[in-house]
Amino acid sequence: MSYQTIMFLMLVIFGSLCATAFSTCSNPTVTPSRITWALDYTGLLYSGYFCVTVQANDLTWSFEDSSVANIAVFTFPSGLGTNPCQPSTPVPGYNATCQYNTAGIPAGILGCYTTTFSVGNKLTSSFNQSTLKLAHGVSSCFAQNISLQACSSPTPNTVLVNPSSGVYHTQANFQCSHGSTLFNMDGTTGNTATKCLAT
Numbered sequence: 001m002s003y004q005t006i007m008f009l010m011l012v013i014f015g016s017l018c019a020t021a022f023s024t025c026s027n028p029t030v031t032p033s034r035i036t037w038a039l040d041y042t043g044l045l046y047s048g049y050f051c052v053t054v055q056a057n058d059l060t061w062s063f064e065d066s067s068v069a070n071i072a073v074f075t076f077p078s079g080l081g082t083n084p085c086q087p088s089t090p091v092p093g094y095n096a097t098c099q100y101n102t103a104g105i106p107a108g109i110l111g112c113y114t115t116t117f118s119v120g121n122k123l124t125s126s127f128n129q130s131t132l133k134l135a136h137g138v139s140s141c142f143a144q145n146i147s148l149q150a151c152s153s154p155t156p157n158t159v160l161v162n163p164s165s166g167v168y169h170t171q172a173n174f175q176c177s178h179g180s181t182l183f184n185m186d187g188t189t190g191n192t193a194t195k196c197l198a199t
């Protein structure tokens with residue numbers, strides 16, 4: 001093994017040791033890791049988890065368009081001595097949640113945040129290259145440029161419909177042809193067939 005390979009392996013091992021420690025604001029666990037979303041998507045975008053060792057603080061999600069103008073901002077104010085996830089002002093068409101947990105966490109940690117950001121408004125092409133940011137007090141925890149792509153198929157695709165009875169307008173199994181997979185709009189997949197009303 002070359003010196004560079006050994007150095008690289010040591011970095012990888014050290015990096016994974018650090019990652020198994022705990023998530024901090026500067027190193028949050030964010031799911032999913034994707035940056036590309038389907039055009040017209042609505043639903044959960046990102047869920048973040050991180051722990052703080054020193055002090056609870058305001059938690060802020062900011063969704064900015066490509067000209068850095070705010071689209072939606074949620075601030076969960078920190079209430080000293082109480083739950084630091086005080087309710088934020090609602091923003092129509094968007095949703096953010098915040099939970100703060102002090103039970104069952106590693107020693108030396110004050111508490112851990114679980115927080116989500118969702119869109120109720122469709123992500124139309126005007127949201128392409130918008131940026132979602134998460135901050136704890138003045139610390140930036142996460143920033144992601146969002147790329148939007150229209151859904152397409154590399155091959156002509158047919159949805160095969162197998163009605164359980166021969167009757168028009170009954171519930172049926174449907175699945176994609178060409179060995180393609182049915183994905184949910186959030187990119188997850190499970191069953192490759194589902195039921196819908198055959199019309």
Ligand SMILES: *[C@@H]1O[C@H](CO)[C@@H](O)[C@H](O)[C@H]1NC(C)=O
Pocket residue numbers: 090094095096097
């Ligand atoms: C935001 O999402 C949470 C969790 O899914 C839900 O309980 C709440 O009703 C939503 N709020 C709005 C304003 O949609």
Ligand SMILES: *[C@@H]1O[C@H](CO)[C@@H](O)[C@H](O)[C@H]1NC(C)=O
Pocket residue numbers: 131143144145
């Ligand atoms: C988002 O894109 C802008 C413009 O290309 C770039 O300056 C910025 O660094 C990007 N931010 C992230 C978090 O990738």
Ligand SMILES: *[C@@H]1O[C@H](CO)[C@@H](O)[C@H](O)[C@H]1NC(C)=O
Pocket residue numbers: 039125128129147148149150
């Ligand atoms: C979003 O921006 C990327 C990069 O500029 C581009 O390739 C893509 O086609 C755009 N998507 C939409 C839906 O306009």
